Amino acid sequence: EVQLVESGGGLVQPGGSLRLSCAASGFTFSSYEMNWVRQAPGKGLEWVSYISSSGSTIYYADSVKGRFTISRDNAKNSLYLQMNSLRAEDTAVYYCARDRSSGGSCEADYWGQGTLVTVSS
């Protein structure tokens, strides 16, 4: 059974940092491209970042470029999102999501349960 479990969310002050993790199981993690998607309270979904299976190709939403860093450790079946210079508008539930096919289709077939990040003083 495919499972994605996010952790690392919490309350952080504006300007602070947080590192999210996503533990994957039930599939060959190293063969799949992965994404972070977020959802602000009461709002819609937003693609945040994408990383290829090898980690060689990375994309970011303009709203987080230069502040967030996506990475993965295929030996540990884990995906990460380092978030720096956090702003109030980064407050959201952050989902880890598996890309359905190779080539960066942006079609996520499995999602984690999400982890809440709250940026507030």
Added chain:
Amino acid sequence: QSALTQPASVSGSPGQSITISCTGTSSDVGGYNYVSWYQQHPGKAPKLMIYEVSNRPSGVSNRFSGSKSGNTASLTISGLQAEDEADYYCSSYTSSSTLGVFGGGTKLTVL
């Protein structure tokens, strides 16, 4: 402002059919067949319902179908059931640097 445009809400009675539209541009919906639809119940993670415009993942009811014409994609749900009441989001691959874009979401109410 979301990159893809969806109606804020739609409604229908049990047994009826409804269609949700998703309008983009030639740089996303119109230019690629990587259009997907997600169902999200309150407090839950999104669930993939349609991928590559019209394909259903294993386990998704055949009451759900997808199509595309030009820059507009559509999700049709036939034989509405109470459990279909949820938010629905479309998504598309895009040639812009963000890689993927979502619609603003449509709240489906089953009357």
